[in-house]
Amino acid sequence: MLGSTAVTGIGESRYYRAGRSPQSAAAMAATAVHAAIADASLAVDDVDGIVTYHPDQHDSAQLWSWLGLGELRFSAKAWGGGGNSGASAVQIADAAVTAGYARNVVVFRSLHQGAEGRYGRYNQTARPARGDAFLVPFGAAMPVVKNALLIKKFMHRHGITQEALADIALASYFHAQRNPRAVMYGKPLTREAYHASRWIAEPLHLYDCCQESDGACAVIVSSADQAPDLRQPPAWLLAGATGMHAGGGLWAFNDTDYPSGRLAPVGRQLWERAGIRPTDVDVAQFYENFTGSTLIAISDIGFCGPGEVEAFVSGKNLHFDGGVLPFNTSGGNIAEAYIHGLQLMVEAVRQIRGTSTSQVPGARLSLFVAGPGTPPSSAVLLSADAP
Amino acid sequence: MSQDAVTPRYLPADWPLPEITAANRAFFTAGRLTLQRCRSCAQVQHPPHDICHHCQADTFDYVAASGLGTIDNVTIVHHAGDPRLADRVPYNVVIVTPDDHPDVRIVGNVVGADTVPVEIGAIEIGAPVRCVFTEVPDPDTGETLTLPQWELDQRDVARPVS
Ligand SMILES: [Zn+2]
Numbered sequence: 001m002l003g004s005t006a007v008t009g010i011g012e013s014r015y016y017r018a019g020r021s022p023q024s025a026a027a028m029a030a031t032a033v034h035a036a037i038a039d040a041s042l043a044v045d046d047v048d049g050i051v052t053y054h055p056d057q058h059d060s061a062q063l064w065s066w067l068g069l070g071e072l073r074f075s076a077k078a079w080g081g082g083g084n085s086g087a088s089a090v091q092i093a094d095a096a097v098t099a100g101y102a103r104n105v106v107v108f109r110s111l112h113q114g115a116e117g118r119y120g121r122y123n124q125t126a127r128p129a130r131g132d133a134f135l136v137p138f139g140a141a142m143p144v145v146k147n148a149l150l151i152k153k154f155m156h157r158h159g160i161t162q163e164a165l166a167d168i169a170l171a172s173y174f175h176a177q178r179n180p181r182a183v184m185y186g187k188p189l190t191r192e193a194y195h196a197s198r199w200i201a202e203p204l205h206l207y208d209c210c211q212e213s214d215g216a217c218a219v220i221v222s223s224a225d226q227a228p229d230l231r232q233p234p235a236w237l238l239a240g241a242t243g244m245h246a247g248g249g250l251w252a253f254n255d256t257d258y259p260s261g262r263l264a265p266v267g268r269q270l271w272e273r274a275g276i277r278p279t280d281v282d283v284a285q286f287y288e289n290f291t292g293s294t295l296i297a298i299s300d301i302g303f304c305g306p307g308e309v310e311a312f313v314s315g316k317n318l319h320f321d322g323g324v325l326p327f328n329t330s331g332g333n334i335a336e337a338y339i340h341g342l343q344l345m346v347e348a349v350r351q352i353r354g355t356s357t358s359q360v361p362g363a364r365l366s367l368f369v370a371g372p373g374t375p376p377s378s379a380v381l382l383s384a385d386a387p
Numbered sequence: 388m389s390q391d392a393v394t395p396r397y398l399p400a401d402w403p404l405p406e407i408t409a410a411n412r413a414f415f416t417a418g419r420l421t422l423q424r425c426r427s428c429a430q431v432q433h434p435p436h437d438i439c440h441h442c443q444a445d446t447f448d449y450v451a452a453s454g455l456g457t458i459d460n461v462t463i464v465h466h467a468g469d470p471r472l473a474d475r476v477p478y479n480v481v482i483v484t485p486d487d488h489p490d491v492r493i494v495g496n497v498v499g500a501d502t503v504p505v506e507i508g509a510i511e512i513g514a515p516v517r518c519v520f521t522e523v524p525d526p527d528t529g530e531t532l533t534l535p536q537w538e539l540d541q542r543d544v545a546r547p548v549s
Contacts, residue, residue, distance in 0.1 A: 122469040124403070127527075133405035133415075134434045137534060138494050139398055140480050142468035149482060153460045156512055157549050199465040199477075251434045253460075253482055253492045 001273065003387040004098040006227045006234030007090075009040025009220035010346045015337035017183050019114030021214035026066060028216035029110035033067055036218040041231035042104055047220065049074030049102030051092045053085040053109070054340060074102035078242075081374030083287045083333075084262075086341040088370065088378035091240025093221035103223045109342040110216035118212045119338070120144060131251030143289060144209060148201035150372065151292030153259035154306070155203060160295060162203060164310040166194045168291035168327075169207045169334060171318035176331025179357040183211055184335040208291040210333035217343045224386075235352040235366070235382040239273035241266045242378040249375045261293065261372030263300035266379050271302065274381050278302045281381075282363040283326040283351045285344035287370045288333050297369050298325070301379065320358035329358040344368055345380070352384045392519040394536055397496040398478065400523075401471050404532060407525065410435040413449035418533040420452040420518045422488060433491040454518035456483040456537065459492060459548055461510045479510055483537055484548075498536045513548040515540040 012035065013028035014021075021028065037044055047069050052060045064072055074096045078085035086109070093105035113119055120142060128136035140146055154160070173189035176182035189207060197206040227234035243265040247256030255262075271277060278301065288294045295313065299306040303325060318327035330336045330347040337343055348368040350356040364384045371377025396402075405415055413421045414435055423435035427444035438445045460482040467473045483493045497510050498519065516537040523532050 120468060126403075127406040128403055129406040129408070131434060133408075133411055135494055136403050137398075137405050138480055138496050139402075139464060139472070139478055140494050141403075142464075144466070144468065145462060145464055145480055148462040148464075149460050149480065152462055153482075153512075156460075199463070201462045201464045201466065203462075247440070250440060251436075252494055254433055258492070259460075 001094055001098055001237060001239055003236065004224050005094045005221050005237045006224060007219050007237065007349050007382065008222040008227060008230045008232060008234055009036040009042065010218070010349050011035025011037070011039055012181070012217040012343065012346060013215050015181055015183055015213055015215040015339065015343070018118050018212035018214055021112055021114065025110045025112040025115065025216070026063065028112070028214070029063060029108055030067055032110065032216035032218040033106055033108050036106065036220050039232060040220050040222065042220065044068060045070035047104045047106050048072065049093065049096055049105035051076050051078065051089045051096070051105060051107045053078040053080070053089045054082040074105060078378070080376060083289050083341045084371040084373040084375065084377050086287060086345060086370040086378070087240060087368050087380045088242040088376070090219065090221060090237070090345060090380045091242055091378060094237045094240050097221055097223050103226065105221045106218055107221065107342070108216060108218035109340045111340060112214045113212050114214055120209065120212055134252040144201045144204060147290045147293065148204050149253065150259050151290060151296070152203050154292065154296050157259065158306040158309070160310045162195070164295055164313055165203065165208050165291045166191055167313045167315070167318065168288065168294050169194055172288070172328050172332045172334035174319060175329050175358045176335035179330050179336060182331040182336040183213065184331060204290055204292070210289045211335070211338040213337040213339060215337050215339045215343070217339050217346050219342070219345055219349065233353055233384070234386070235349045236385065236387055238381045238383045238387060239270050240378070240380040241269035241273065242376050243269060244376040255375065261296040261300045262375055262377040263297050263369065263371055263379070266371070266377050267301035270379050270381055276365065280365055281325070281367045282365050283320070283329060283360040284367040284369065285328055285332065285348045287341040287344060287373070288328065289373060291334065293372050294327070296372055301369060320356075320360050326358070326360045329356050329360065341370055348382055352382050393522050394498045394519045396521045396523055396534070397498050397536060399471050399475055404523065404526060407530070407532070410437055415532050415534065416530065417449070418520060420454045420485065420535055421449050422452055422491060424448045424450045431488055431491060433493060452485045453487045455486045455540070456493070456516050456518065457486060457548055458510060458512055458514040458516055459484045460512060481510060481537060483516055493535065495535055495537050497539060499538055509539060515542050
């Protein structure tokens, strides 16, 4: 926070459509983590902490040893289901390094949806319990159904049309055409094709849904004293925030944040800690399991009111080349790959370094927002300038 | 139709049924719309749980609601996402607010409305509904479960939904 830490290394495996990776999740994790260590010009033994999120196919402690890392000094796991906690994991790494518990903490995510099951499907046989008992028996089982309800209500309440969802999808595909790593590279999308695509769950068309992917990525959060000696320009961690309103964790659409993304408290914390306003942000990566999630997040976190968000995202306002708020400049979950949103954090760092395939000229402040989805939501803010 | 009207299961017979607990038994077995009310602070909460989120007490009454409600939200699901649903799409999922407990949101399905496909569009936010029940045996205990479902209702509704 504010000068104590920076992201010093990033690493990725190749990204694939679900089921197409020839490598296991563990092998892709090894690729991404060691690429991040090399990118930072650290030695393997310099990495002494780990933060993960989402219940993983592989146990994190065991994976630490399989990855060949050294003596472990800090480990933690962020709360929540997945996409909401990518920025929270980075914030936890920041907190651990700031507190002195570790010097270089790796945050990674590796998934092989071909092996562990595609995230868009349900395919569970156990009888649903807790909050799910009030959702699944009525068909609100797949993520798209629950998100369609949230987005539908948000659109209804604030008078938002289908064109706003199209604008999010089109900006994502526009940026993916410039990113050879994106699984939708070479597959441009038109507004006509968007509207002609089949419904998945109204108001969400096919192109409103994120990719299902195999791949891994990693970032390394380091103490500020090391940053000048490392190879890459540091992406200074100005602030992180994780949160929701008091009743945000209640079940089955009875949470007090409905129909929002639980990001208003996150925004308040973030802007106050960083000492900036939303209008100061040069480029933003938003976790979008579905296009409409971004509409909710943009207004929740403070870029505009919910009634203004359709105009805010219209036309080329989200494009890297002159947009009001350049958004998901690698193509994001919609068109680059779905690595549970952590690949958006990698792209946020690239924007600080000036190495994005859709680089925002002169970007100094780079935002990563994780959520909506399961509670709580989170965000981190990076700066090219030492605080 | 009255609140104790019984309707066939909307989703396929092999689609999951809820795990029944002490807290949710009344909601899923009472045969009329039943909500959990805290004995200490008298607040109604849904879904029911082991403790009251208002005051953290853990003793409850289970109170009958009128069964009249309003559509708060609706989606039509076109993509199955599970082989058990492959022959059932498109289906609707709604959120209903009971007229006598407007702060409570109950997820369910509007039944009957999609026997004629054109009527799917009739499920609109703000539409009045009435609770009906699907009776189905608990696959583990044989106990009769009564899943609350909803029928579109012709009565006038005065309560706007934003
Ligand atoms: Zn109470």
